[in-house]
Amino acid sequence: xxxxxxxxxxxxDYQARQTVHEHKRSRRRRDNIIAVIAxxxxxxxxxxxxxxxxxxxxxxVDASESQTTQPTETGSTEPTATDGTRTDAVPDPxxxxxxxxxxxxxxxxxELAVELDGAAAPQAVSAVVKSAxxxxxxxxxxxxxxxxxxxxLLQCGSKGGDGMGEPAFQYGPIENAPEDDxxxxxxxxxxxxxxxxxxxxxxxxxxxxxTSIPSDAAGGYTVIGQVTGGLDQLKxxxxxxxxxxxxxxxxxxxxxxxxxxxxx
Numbered sequence: 566x567x568x569x570x571x572x573x574x575x576x577x578d579y580q581a582r583q584t585v586h587e588h589k590r591s592r593r594r595r596d597n598i599i600a601v602i603a604x605x606x607x608x609x610x611x612x613x614x615x616x617x618x619x620x621x622x623x624x625x626v627d628a629s630e631s632q633t634t635q636p637t638e639t640g641s642t643e644p645t646a647t648d649g650t651r652t653d654a655v656p657d658p659x660x661x662x663x664x665x666x667x668x669x670x671x672x673x674x675x676e677l678a679v680e681l682d683g684a685a686a687p688q689a690v691s692a693v694v695k696s697a698x699x700x701x702x703x704x705x706x707x708x709x710x711x712x713x714x715x716x717x718l719l720q721c722g723s724k725g726g727d728g729m730g731e732p733a734f735q736y737g738p739i740e741n742a743p744e745d746d747x748x749x750x751x752x753x754x755x756x757x758x759x760x761x762x763x764x765x766x767x768x769x770x771x772x773x774x775x776t777s778i779p780s781d782a783a784g785g786y787t788v789i790g791q792v793t794g795g796l797d798q799l800k801x802x803x804x805x806x807x808x809x810x811x812x813x814x815x816x817x818x819x820x821x822x823x824x825x826x827x828x829x
Contacts, residue, residue: 717774737763742785
């Protein structure tokens with residue numbers, strides 16, 4: 566049985582799960598509670614993929630036949646606000662310029678050198694590059710961390726810092742997903758809804774240890790690039806601190822955030 570603290574965390578963060586069955590039950594409970602007590606804006610890295618929920622869900626991952634969970638985003642499949650007005654236009658794939666983008670992401674003082682492959686994932690890289698250039702990621706929280714061998718990721722970028730998705734900014738299709746479901750250490754990939762290839766948003770996950778994420782009905786997860794430097798320091802300074810309650814999947818013990826994300 567999950568502790569009361571873990572139950573509160575699942576309701577609060579919609580992500581920590583001990584087993585596949587617990588993941589599914591907690592999601593169903595969460596969706597039912599959310600539907601009754603609030604109007605949740607429809608919107609929005611597991612091994613790291615995403616689970617589908619009823620009408621809204623968080624950004625976490627659940628490999629249905631696996632003992633792991635996956636990275637997901639919450640929400641609607643349309644890039645519109647609740648009143649039907651489009652608020653954030655998804656950048657055209659041409660914005661990625663069919664080239665490799667290089668830069669630095671600073672996470673809790675750790676400088677990560679990154680490369681984003683605009684040729685392999687033009688739509689997702691266009692969206693991430695434009696968002697980074699606009700300063701969207703500065704100060705955004707990395708709300709989820711997993712620590713199980715073979716399922717090692719840090720998930721970041723939620724607008725509200727709670728793992729919920731952004732209904733005004735979703736897009737597809739899935740691009741550059743590994744055919745063997747293997748996400749090597751250093752991989753940067755997009756979180757999305759389970760079973761929804763058009764639900765990429767702002768959230769991404771950094772794979773800090775070789776991870777396997779089973780594809781779902783929609784496929785795998787869009788790989789946008791790689792961390793090319795600083796990954797060991799991230800593990801030493803951030804990952805080593807662990808997850809609340811010593812859980813294998815949940816909120817980092819120490820708050821983790823993106824201080825800056827510069828690409829060019």
